[in-house]
Amino acid sequence: MLSKDFTQSLVILIVATVLVASFSIVVLIVPSLVRTDAIRVNSLAKPLTAVQVAGRDVYISEGCHVCHTQMVRNIEPEVKRDGRANKESDDIYEFPNLWGSKRTGPDLTNLGRKYSEQWQRIHLINPRQVVPTSLMPAYPWLFRQVLSGDEIEAKMRVLQTLGVPYTDDEIERARLQVKGLTKGEALIQYLQSLGQDTADDQER
Ligand code: HEC
Numbered sequence: 001m002l003s004k005d006f007t008q009s010l011v012i013l014i015v016a017t018v019l020v021a022s023f024s025i026v027v028l029i030v031p032s033l034v035r036t037d038a039i040r041v042n043s044l045a046k047p048l049t050a051v052q053v054a055g056r057d058v059y060i061s062e063g064c065h066v067c068h069t070q071m072v073r074n075i076e077p078e079v080k081r082d083g084r085a086n087k088e089s090d091d092i093y094e095f096p097n098l099w100g101s102k103r104t105g106p107d108l109t110n111l112g113r114k115y116s117e118q119w120q121r122i123h124l125i126n127p128r129q130v131v132p133t134s135l136m137p138a139y140p141w142l143f144r145q146v147l148s149g150d151e152i153e154a155k156m157r158v159l160q161t162l163g164v165p166y167t168d169d170e171i172e173r174a175r176l177q178v179k180g181l182t183k184g185e186a187l188i189q190y191l192q193s194l195g196q197d198t199a200d201d202q203e204r
Contacts, residue, residue, distance in 0.1 A: 039089045042089065045092055047166060055188065059187060111194040123136075147181050149176070156171045
């Protein structure tokens with residue numbers, strides 16, 4: 001009788017779905033929201049600088065996240081290949097996160113100290129110069145287009161509202177730091193920042 005009701009009553013189906021969904025939210029999502037402060041205190045993650053924020057925007061607008069993930073799962077083959085697995089504290093200042101979902105290219109979570117800025121520049125202008133078999137598109141214009149810095153203050157204010165601890169002073173100085181850099185230079189600063197707290201972790 002019960003099974004008949006369950007499968008045939010729309011109301012029971014909806015109520016049961018809501019119950020199951022809310023249970024998952026309570027168990028999986030609420031604890032990490034409540035613990036945000038503790039996660040911050042224990043984390044070595046630092047907010048991005050103004051130039052790195054500008055570089056991250058280039059990363060998003062060029063669609064780098066379509067081919068690259070920033071999410072090393074805690075399973076042996078991935079850790080061996082891509083380095084330290086992600087921790088929940090890695091993304092406390094990331095809005096939105098750039099985990100990605102497809103790996104045409106390698107995972108970039110721990111990229112920071114792997115190459116020099118010079119290597120990154122050559123690779124972005126023409127990946128085939130350093131990796132002859134590379135399928136990655138070339139981005140030569142990134143080193144011709146110059147950033148005005150006009151929007152950086154507003155972007156950092158939004159991040160501040162979302163909880164990134166920028167001071168008003170840092171935000172006011174942001175424009176001058178970004179203005180005049182090429183998109184490529186800012187992007188490289190962002191790429192070099194990836195996984196920086198990881199390296200510190202390992203030194204400890
Ligand atoms: C069409 C897919 C694709 C897109 C889009 C793409 N890449 Fe790549 N990327 C690759 C592939 C494939 C490789 C591996 C071959 C190589 O090193 O060039 C790679 C390699 C890299 C590497 C070297 C990683 C390592 O650990 O050796 C970096 C850094 C990188 N990409 C950054 C970027 C950035 C920044 C962008 C956006 C401006 C971007 N990629 C866009 C496919 C892509």
